[in-house]
Each structure stands twice: as C-alpha cells, then as structure tokens.
Amino acid sequence: MATKRITGSQAVILSLLEEGVDTIFGYPGGAIMPIYDALYDFDKQVTHILTRHEQGAIHAAEGYAKVTGKAGVCFATSGPGATNLITGIADAMIDSIPLVCITGQVASPLLGTDAFQESDVVGISMPVTKWNYQITTADEIPGAIAKAFYLAQSGRPGPVLLDIAKDAQFQEVDYEYKKCTKIRSYIPEQPVDPFKVKEAADLIDGAKKPLLLFGQGVIIANAEEELKQFVEKTGIPAAWTLLGLSAMPTDHPLNVGMLGMHGNYGPNIKTNEADLIIAVGMRFDDRVTGKVSEYAKNAKIVHLEVDPAEIDKIIKTDVAVLGNAKKSLAMLTGNVKENRHEAWLQEFRDCDKIEQEKVIKKDTYPEKAGLTMGEAVRITSEIAKHDAVLVTDVGQQQMIASRYFKFTQSKSNVTSGGLGTMGYGVPAAMGAQLGAKGRTVCCFVGDGGFQMTIQELGTIVQNKLPVKIILLNNNFLGMVRQWQQLFFEKRYSFTELQNPDFIMIGKGFGMEGHKVTKREELEDGIQRMMDHDGPYLLEVVVEKEDNVFPMVPSGASVSDIILEA
Amino acid sequence: MKQEFIITIYSENHIGLLNRITINFTRRKINIESLTVSESAIHGVSKFTIVIKETEDRVKKVVRQLEKVVEVLKAFYHTNDEMVYQEIALYKVPTEALYESDDIENLVRKNGARILEITKEFTVIEKTGHKTETQEMFDALNQFGVLQFIRSGRVAITRDPIERLSEFLKERDDLLNQVD
Ligand SMILES: Cc1cc2nc3c(=O)[nH]c(=O)nc-3n(C[C@H](O)[C@H](O)[C@H](O)COP(=O)(O)OP(=O)(O)OC[C@H]3O[C@@H](n4cnc5c(N)ncnc54)[C@H](O)[C@@H]3O)c2cc1C
Ligand SMILES: Cc1ncc(C[n+]2csc(CCOP(=O)(O)OP(=O)(O)O)c2C)c(N)n1
Numbered sequence: 026m027a028t029k030r031i032t033g034s035q036a037v038i039l040s041l042l043e044e045g046v047d048t049i050f051g052y053p054g055g056a057i058m059p060i061y062d063a064l065y066d067f068d069k070q071v072t073h074i075l076t077r078h079e080q081g082a083i084h085a086a087e088g089y090a091k092v093t094g095k096a097g098v099c100f101a102t103s104g105p106g107a108t109n110l111i112t113g114i115a116d117a118m119i120d121s122i123p124l125v126c127i128t129g130q131v132a133s134p135l136l137g138t139d140a141f142q143e144s145d146v147v148g149i150s151m152p153v154t155k156w157n158y159q160i161t162t163a164d165e166i167p168g169a170i171a172k173a174f175y176l177a178q179s180g181r182p183g184p185v186l187l188d189i190a191k192d193a194q195f196q197e198v199d200y201e202y203k204k205c206t207k208i209r210s211y212i213p214e215q216p217v218d219p220f221k222v223k224e225a226a227d228l229i230d231g232a233k234k235p236l237l238l239f240g241q242g243v244i245i246a247n248a249e250e251e252l253k254q255f256v257e258k259t260g261i262p263a264a265w266t267l268l269g270l271s272a273m274p275t276d277h278p279l280n281v282g283m284l285g286m287h288g289n290y291g292p293n294i295k296t297n298e299a300d301l302i303i304a305v306g307m308r309f310d311d312r313v314t315g316k317v318s319e320y321a322k323n324a325k326i327v328h329l330e331v332d333p334a335e336i337d338k339i340i341k342t343d344v345a346v347l348g349n350a351k352k353s354l355a356m357l358t359g360n361v362k363e364n365r366h367e368a369w370l371q372e373f374r375d376c377d378k379i380e381q382e383k384v385i386k387k388d389t390y391p392e393k394a395g396l397t398m399g400e401a402v403r404i405t406s407e408i409a410k411h412d413a414v415l416v417t418d419v420g421q422q423q424m425i426a427s428r429y430f431k432f433t434q435s436k437s438n439v440t441s442g443g444l445g446t447m448g449y450g451v452p453a454a455m456g457a458q459l460g461a462k463g464r465t466v467c468c469f470v471g472d473g474g475f476q477m478t479i480q481e482l483g484t485i486v487q488n489k490l491p492v493k494i495i496l497l498n499n500n501f502l503g504m505v506r507q508w509q510q511l512f513f514e515k516r517y518s519f520t521e522l523q524n525p526d527f528i529m530i531g532k533g534f535g536m537e538g539h540k541v542t543k544r545e546e547l548e549d550g551i552q553r554m555m556d557h558d559g560p561y562l563l564e565v566v567v568e569k570e571d572n573v574f575p576m577v578p579s580g581a582s583v584s585d586i587i588l589e590a
Numbered sequence: 591m592k593q594e595f596i597i598t599i600y601s602e603n604h605i606g607l608l609n610r611i612t613i614n615f616t617r618r619k620i621n622i623e624s625l626t627v628s629e630s631a632i633h634g635v636s637k638f639t640i641v642i643k644e645t646e647d648r649v650k651k652v653v654r655q656l657e658k659v660v661e662v663l664k665a666f667y668h669t670n671d672e673m674v675y676q677e678i679a680l681y682k683v684p685t686e687a688l689y690e691s692d693d694i695e696n697l698v699r700k701n702g703a704r705i706l707e708i709t710k711e712f713t714v715i716e717k718t719g720h721k722t723e724t725q726e727m728f729d730a731l732n733q734f735g736v737l738q739f740i741r742s743g744r745v746a747i748t749r750d751p752i753e754r755l756s757e758f759l760k761e762r763d764d765l766l767n768q769v770d
C-alpha cells in the first residue's frame with residue numbers, strides 16, 4: 026500500500042476517520058494545538074464539539090458511546106486539561122464504556138522536567154484506563170490509534186488514553202493505516218464452551234423457581250433479541266439492573282422490573298426464594314446484592330459473563346458460561362426445553378400489586394399538595410410515548426426516573442451507575458443527542474448535580490442540541506438528605522442548598538425554559554417543553570423531603586427491602 | 591488464612607507495565623514482600639516473580655485481575671511448596687574480622703557461601719538460599735559487624751519439566767483464531 030508523508034497531527038485525524046469517528050468532544054490548549062490545527066481542515070468529515078469544561082467533554086463522549094455502542098472520542102490538552110478528564114475516565118472504566126481519549130503532552134525532551142503544564146497523565150490515568158500509552162514519535166501514531174480503538178471496543182469495553190507529545194504532533198510520518206484485529210497478549214472473549222451451556226441448560230430445565238438477572242452486558246453484546254428469545258422460550262421472569270434498563274421493553278410480560286437498593290419489591294424478595302439465578306452480563310454490584318452472605322441462598326447460580334475476573338468475584342457460581350452473551354444466550358436457548366412458570370410469575374405480579382399500593386401510586390399519581398418527582402417522570406415518559414432516551418444525573422431523581430420511565434428500544438438509558446458521578450447528566454445528554462440524532466433525549470437532573478456541570482448549557486445552545494432538561498428541584502442534596510433522615514437522626518449536615526434562579530441562568534445561556542410549581546401546570550409544562558423546537562429547561566419544584574422507596578437499607582439483605590419509612 | 595504465595599506473571603516487555611501490575615496490589619492494600627523482573631526463556635517476554643502474604647481467595651482474584659492487564663500474557667500463583675525458589679544475599683564485613691579468628695571462614699564453609707571480593711578494609715560474602723537461611727547467616731555474621739547487607743527478590747521456577755509459557759502461547763493463538 027502506498028504511504029503518504031504527513032504530520033503526526035494529520036495522522037491523528039486521518040486515523041480517527043479510518044475508525045469511522047464522526048464526532049469529537051474536546052477542549053484545546055497549548056500541547057494539543059497542532060492536532061487542533063490539523064482538525065481545522067476536516068470540518069466536513071467530522072464534528073468537533075467544544076465543551077465548556079473537559080469534564081463536559083468526557084461525559085458527553087460517554088453519553089455518545091452509550092447510545093451508539095461506538096467509542097466516544099475526546100481531546101484535551103496537557104496538565105489541567107488532561108486531569109479534568111479523570112473523573113469521566115474513572116466513570117467509564119467502572120461502567121465499561123468505550124472511550125478513546127487523546128491528550129496533548131509537553132514535547133518529549135521536556136518530559137520529567139516540570140515543564141509548563143506537564144503532568145504524568147499516563148501515570149495518573151493508569152488505574153482508571155483499560156489501556157494507555159504515551160506517544161513520543163509520529164510513526165507510532167497510526168498503530169497506537171488502531172490499538173486504542175480495538176481495545177476500547179472489544180471484549181469488555183473500557184476507556185483508553187493516548188498521551189501524545191507535542192513534538193510527535195509536528196513530526197512527519199510515512200502514513201499508512203491498518204486496523205488492529207488481534208493482540209497477542211489480549212483475549213477479548215473466550216469461545217463459549219458447549220459443555221458449560223449443557224450444564225446450565227440442565228439446571229434451567231430442572232428449576233422450579235428460576236429468575237434471570239440481566240445487566241448492561243446484554244446491551245454491550247447487542248444480545249437483546251437473544252435475551253428475548255431465551256425468556257420467551259423458557260417463560261422465566263427477568264429483572265434488570267440499573268444499567269440493564271432498556272435491554273428489554275419495560276412492558277414485556279416477563280420483565281419483572283429492577284433489582285437492587287431502589288429497585289422493585291418483587292425481584293428483590295424473590296431473589297431469596299428462587300432456586301436458580303441466571304445472571305447475564307451483570308456483575309452483582311453491592312447495590313444489587315445487599316448483604317452478600319444472605320444473597321440468593323436457596324439458589325444455584327449460573328453466570329453468563331465475558332470477563333473471567335467477574336466469575337466468583339462476589340457470588341460463587343455453580344456454572345459459569347464464559348464468552349460473549351450474544352453467543353452464549355443463543356446457544357442456551359437452543360439447549361433448553363420450552364417451559365412456562367405461571368404460578369411463579371404470578372408471585373411477582375402479587376408483589377407488584379403491593380408495591381403499586383404502597384409506593385407507586387403515591388409516587389406517580391400523588392394526592393398530596395406538593396409535586397412529586399414520580400409524576401413528572403411518568404408524564405414525561407407518556408408524552409414521549411415511552412420511546413425517548415433517558416439520561417439521568419445522580420441521586421433521588423436518578424432512582425425515580427429509572428423506576429418510572431419506560432422503554433421500548435434498547436440503548437436508551439444513559440446513567441452513571443458504578444461511580445455515581447454527579448454532574449454527569451447534562452453533558453451526557455448532549456453526547457447522547459449527538460449519537461441519537463432525531464430521537465428525543467430527556468435528561469432528569471437534581472438541583473445539586475445540575476450545578477456541577479451547568480456550564481454545558483452553553484455547549485447545548487451553541488450546537489442547537491434539542492435536549493429536554495427536566496430539573497427536579499427539591500432544594501436539597503436529596504439522596505444524602507434521605508440517608509440523614511433515615512440513618513442519621515435527621516441531622517441535615519450540609520445538604521440544604523441556596524439555589525440560583527435556574528431559568529434565568531438558562532436564559533442567560535440562550536436556553537428556553539420555565540418553572541412549574543403546581544400540579545395544574547405540570548402536564549402542560551412538559552408538553553410545552555416537548556413541543557419546543559430546540560433545547561429546553563423545565564424546572565419542576567418538588568416536595569423538599571420526599572424519599573425514594575422501596576429501599577434495601579445498605580448492609581441489609583434484599584429480602585429485608587422496606588416499602589415505607 | 592494468610593500464607594506466602596508466589597505470583598508469576600509473563601508479559602510483553604513494555605514501559606509502564608510494572609506500574610500497571612503493582613497498582614493492583616496497592617489498590618487492595620496488599621504488601622509486596624519481594625519482586626523480581628527479568629527476561630524469560632522466550633525472547634521479548636518478561637517474567638515477574640512477586641511474593642505476597644495473603645489468603646488464597648484474594649490471591650486468586652488478584653491474579654485474575656492481573657491477567658486482564660492488556661500486556662500480560664499469563665499469570666499464575668503457587669504456594670512455596672509448589673516451586674523451587676532462591677534468593678541471593680550479599681554481606682560486607684570488615685576484613686579485620688577474618689584475621690582475628692576462623693569464625694567467619696567456618697560460617698562461609700558451613701553455609702555454602704562464598705567470598706566474592708577481599709580488600710584491605712572489607713570482604714564481600716555471597717550466599718544464596720531461602721530468606722530464613724540468608725537471615726540466619728546475617729545474624730551470625732553480625733556478631734562481627736556487618737557493614738552492609740542486601741538481599742535480592744525471589745526467583746522461582748515450577749517443578750514442571752519445561753517452561754509452560756510456550757504451551758500457553760500456543761493455546762492463546764488457538765483461542766485468538768477461534769474468536770473473530
Ligand atoms: C445512587 C445510585 C443508586 C443505585 N441503585 C441501584 C439499584 O437499586 N439497582 C441497581 O441495579 N443498580 C443500582 N445502582 C447502579 C450500581 O451501582 C451498578 O452500576 C449497576 O448495578 C451495575 O449494573 P450491571 O452489572 O448491569 O452493569 P456493569 O457494571 O456495566 O456490568 C456489566 C457486566 O457485563 C459484562 N459484559 C460486558 N460485555 C459483555 C458481553 N458481551 N457478554 C457478556 N457479558 C458482558 C461485564 O464484564 C460486566 O461484568 C445505583 C447507582 C447509584 C449511583
Ligand atoms: C461528584 C459527587 N459528589 C458527591 C456525591 C454524593 N451524592 C450522591 S447523591 C447526592 C445528592 C444529589 O443531590 P441532587 O443533585 O440535588 O439530586 P437529588 O438527590 O436531590 O435528586 C450526593 C451529594 C456524588 N454522587 N457525586
């Protein structure tokens with residue numbers, strides 16, 4: 026293949042184009058200026074979104090990756106630019122989000138001299154990247170970028186970082202691009218072992234009270250159809266983790282709801298009654314298991330997982346089926362008998378009734394004076410015909426939105442699960458909107474988290490991204506306040522906020538919006554937001570001291586889930 | 591129960607890898623008792639030998655995490671009984687002490703140690719063995735005043751007839767070819 030002589034910076038951009046990159050989120054500065062200069066000539070081929078903070082760029086890249094399944098790409102300069110990415114990289118690491126981050130670095134002769142804006146980015150990011158690498162000569166660039174995309178997107182995905190010294194950006198290179206498809210020391214996924222599948226199938230066929238738990242692995246694997254076929258053939262009730270949301274339609278008759286601390290009543294208490302747990306692409310996070318020593322004690326455990334390190338990490342398995350869930354689920358469906366579990370399923374429906382009475386009705390159709398988060402979420406989901414992308418920040422609003430928003434298609438839930446990063450919502454929503462052009466993106470955010478990345482309203486307006494931001498304002502760091510109320514004798518230590526006029530701030534950025542304080546205004550308000558052609562900020566003033574229930578108190582067993590205080 | 595384990599890691603020889611490996615221990619607050627890195631029998635493949643005191647369950651989990659490091663080819667753990675291992679120790683003693691009695695000479699003979707260098711001021715003695723043995727030698731020599739002492743990290747070898755890495759590399763190639 027013919028090579029051409031170009032600069033390292035041009036090689037960066039051409040390599041990204043080879044990987045099909047259409048959107049880059051970033052922020053320029055001295056050490057990455059040659060790359061930005063090269064980018065200037067490619068505005069037809071690739072969209073660059075200038076955020077207002079590097080944290081905005083990285084969360085936007087995460088949002089983009091979540092809805093597209095492709096790696097999100099992010100640029101930042103050396104020193105403070107790069108360190109501002111770290112929270113988002115850590116977030117992507119724990120939630121297995123594919124990202125390729127490119128940071129500028131001081132020129133290679135200056136490395137280690139405390140040069141201006143030098144920081145050891147490879148060292149700092151090492152614990153929170155799947156792989157990272159420092160480039161000091163231009164000829165390393167195409168190979169390193171190819172490797173970066175391969176690693177970010179294959180196997181269990183994750184963030185990777187390339188730190189490119191400024192002199193390498195200027196240097197010339199004989200450019201030639203070859204995609205990476207194999208690395209000797211890296212096995213992205215194991216081939217599925219048919220004997221393990223058979224063992225699992227036998228357990229499944231013999232189970233009286235089987236329960237399937239599915240997580241984000243199903244979405245990463247694009248195994249939604251395989252999951253559906255498996256549950257429909259076996260009649261097994263299936264519950265999702267927070268990150269498994271949208272992998273199956275909410276209203277599928279076998280979808281029994283959400284697991285874990287603020288999940289649904291049925292799947293939590295039934296976990297400890299089940300005689301078989303089939304876990305697919307989920308990692309038994311402590312928010313899901315509660316007290317591990319009392320978790321699923323009556324059940325045998327089958328675990329379908331791509332990452333061998335997840336097997337037996339938290340919960341001891343009886344049969345581990347390693348490999349890509351898309352393949353293992355399909356093989357499993359081929360091996361199991363058709364079955365129905367009507368009586369067992371009815372037990373979940375009975376639990377639902379209890380939860381409806383004790384929690385859901387009060388949350389979503391409240392009779393008290395103050396507005397609830399639940400009704401705002403319910404109405405938004407209805408007006409969006411249950412087909413929007415849900416983006417949430419972290420806290421009570423995240424839990425309520427995850428409980429009451431409904432889904433019809435996959436890759437429609439964008440939230441920070443493992444790290445629980447406040448400030449994630451607004452920037453992730455703009456990334457999600459760029460990845461899911463034409464779809465409605467609804468972002469629920471609390472008054473605390475909103476103020477952590479509020480500057481990104483500027484980016485949203487500048488780029489005319491029609492995201493719908495619903496600020497659920499309880500004037501509190503609500504989730505922390507809830508814990509203070511329940512476990513710290515209502516000692517509200519530093520959780521009440523004096524908030525600004527959010528709508529005026531929005532207007533300052535050029536964003537339309539209005540504030541709703543009464544029930545009569547709510548539905549119209551949401552409708553107005555949805556009808557508006559462009560980004561919109563709707564502030565809903567909700568009850569200050571509402572709590573999220575059900576709740577598995579931390580350290581308690583899932584069967585000790587409480588429905589009310 | 592915590593006990594000594596020897597972790598052996600085969601990896602590509604890349605910059606920064608030592609850090610990527612050790613953060614897995616630091617993160618779990620596991621102390622590294624000893625660490626040795628060198629090229630293995632296969633050109634370009636490095637071999638880490640790391641000794642830690644831990645429960646088997648924790649060791650197993652750390653080893654699985656180590657195997658996830660992109661440049662790591664394979665990681666194993668073994669108990670002390672399962673491996674043949676050695677450490678090397680160097681002792682610097684005042685040469686005067688050798689003139690004054692036969693004690694040091696006897697210690698060297700009895701311990702299978704050897705003398706590497708003698709100058710007017712000091713003598714350097716080398717002993718290989720397990721930590722307890724090199725420590726005993728240190729305690730004995732210290733009666734005469736050890737001027738300097740250094741002990742290496744552990745090197746260890748399995749009781750298998752061949753370096754298992756070549757098999758693993760082959761297995762990996764088969765795996766890589768199966769998955770597309
Ligand atoms: C305030 C707050 C409250 C929370 N409350 C809850 C709660 O009530 N309930 C809840 O569920 N979570 C809750 N969470 C989220 C929780 O912390 C975890 O992030 C979440 O449970 C993880 O879900 P997961 O295991 O599905 O996803 P991940 O953590 O992303 O794990 C996915 C798993 O799938 C595997 N995988 C990836 N690709 C494949 C593939 N191709 N084939 C097979 N396997 C694959 C991965 O290796 C990994 O093990 C809460 C978070 C916050 C911030
Ligand atoms: C960056 C960060 N800091 C602190 C926390 C701890 N935390 C979790 S939820 C929460 C309160 C969030 O308040 P708000 O954004 O108003 O949402 P609400 O719970 O009121 O809906 C806090 C402080 C966090 N998750 N992330």
Ligand SMILES: [Mg+2]
Nearest residue numbers: 471472501503
């Ligand atoms: Mg709040």
